[in-house]
Amino acid sequence: MRVLVSTILTLGTILASAPACAQTYDPNYPVCLQTYAFGGGHIDCSFASLGQCAASASGRGAQCFNNPYFAQGARKPPRQRGVY
Template sequence: MTIAAALAASPLRAQTYDPNYPVCIQIYSIGGGRIDCSFTSLAQCAASASGRAAQCYDNPYFAQPGRKLSRPRGVY
């Protein structure tokens, strides 16, 4: 039973979006691409993306300090 559980387990992947940084870069390449969320501003990211097949965007999972998540109305 232990062997079956070990064989059925899939490998874990690292989290793509780091919630500590507000800006991400997506780098495109022939063999695939990657996402790096380690930038503090769009200007910083744009400097890194310059001359490469890359795109900067706001991190959709950025955890803003002090931000309270509100619950949609009518949902309890």
């Protein structure tokens, strides 16, 4: 019984001490740039438009995409007319 409790406590300590990942996406910008490289790439969400991001990605192993966590502020969705 002591071995079981010791094993559970050891595993819990190991899992609790694992490094946590920070949030990758900045909710203040609508466009992100993902770069690809040997050994890993990174995501940079600091672009105001797809054109600005595309200019930065030009000639590199990278692609632009819409930020899924972009905080759109107080924008209201467009009203649909004639739908009841």
